[in-house]
Every structure is written in C-alpha cells, then in structure tokens.
Amino acid sequence: RKEVEQDPGPFNVPEGATVAFNCTYSNSASQSFFWYRQDCRKEPKLLMSVYSSGNEDGRFTAQLNRASQYISLLIRDSKLSDSATYLCVVNRGGYSTLTFGKGTMLLVSP
C-alpha cells in the first residue's frame, strides 16, 4: 500500500459546483496532515492544515478520520481559479518530513 494515495482525477466540474476529494494514508503513526495546492508548473503552496476535529476556511472544509486513515477536502461554490492539483500531505510518523500524494487534478469550467 502506498504511503499516501489519491485519485488522480481529473475532476471536471462547472463553476459553482461542490466537489470532494479523499485521500488515504498508511502510516498510523502520522500526526500532521495538510492539503497543498499546486498550479501547473508552479511550486506547491499550503492550502490548509487538517485537524482532528475538522476545520473550515471559507469555501474549503477538511476532515480527518484517524480510524479509517483518510482525509477529505470539500470545496463549495467552485471558482475557475480553483483549477489546480490538490496534494494530500502526511508527516512521516515521528519525523518532520512530509510524504506527498501524487495529487488530484481539479478543472473548473465556466
């Protein structure tokens, strides 16, 4: 089983749609979870951290299910500017280093 697995997509959605991505991780010792966003040919940038209780930032909601070892990201009211690859990121157990999923591509169309 890969350390972090994501559906590569692409997810094609119209503007205004709600879309959800899931991610599973294999290391039960992982403690920190993030969603990063990567635009085409650009570097990744932190979108949001994922907390045990779930957290929301505007149109974005992240959830963590430790028992099932999966993380989700929900985007409401999609904008054209949301088109990007969304990377699920998990720390490597007791280390500070992060393991990145291969990403899920989102394409929002007019």
Place this chain on the structure above:
Amino acid sequence: GAGVSQSPSNKVTEKGKDVELRCDPISGHTALYWYRQSLGQGLEFLIYFQGNSAPDKSGLPSDRFSAERTGGSVSTLTIQRTQQEDSAVYLCASSLIAGQADEQYFGPGTRLTVT
C-alpha cells in the same frame, strides 16, 4: 518578505556531468528540505536538514546524490555523473522549525534536463 529562492531555474546538462543546485531558504528558517518531482509524478522526498545536520537522508536515490548546508542557511544539492533518469524539477522548501505541524514554504524549483 523574501521567499525561498533556488538557482538556477533551469539547467540542461549532458549525461555524465556533475551539477550543483542551490537553495536559499527564508531567513530564520532552521529546517530545509529537498524534493524532486518528475513529470506527472508526486513529490519525492530526498533529504532534510535541521540546522547544518541532516537527520534524514533516506530519500537520496543513490550515492551520486549529496547535499550540504552551511551556516544554517544556504544548501546545495549535488548530483554526480548525471543520468537521464535524474531529469526532474528539484524543489527546496524551508520551515521555521522542524515541528510536525510546520508549514513548508517551497521555492520555484530547478528544472534539470539531462541529455
């Protein structure tokens, strides 16, 4: 403020040559990370520095790869006797401390092409 910078932005080299890639982290960031990303692939962790020491080198793919960091700041990643499979974007990131919940800030990357 200034972000993470990397140089060169692009590097084309012939197979068998050595290359050096440079990373300038955000001032005051003690942790520095190197990754590489091949076309259509995810980020592959290479090495992590805390200050000048490298507690985790587990991602270096072979002994042709080495990295150092001096003065707790600039880092260089060296690839000796480059091979075509080394072609990728090499990304550097830094974080304030090596805490588990720390955001990593990425540089724009160096695109390496080995011909």
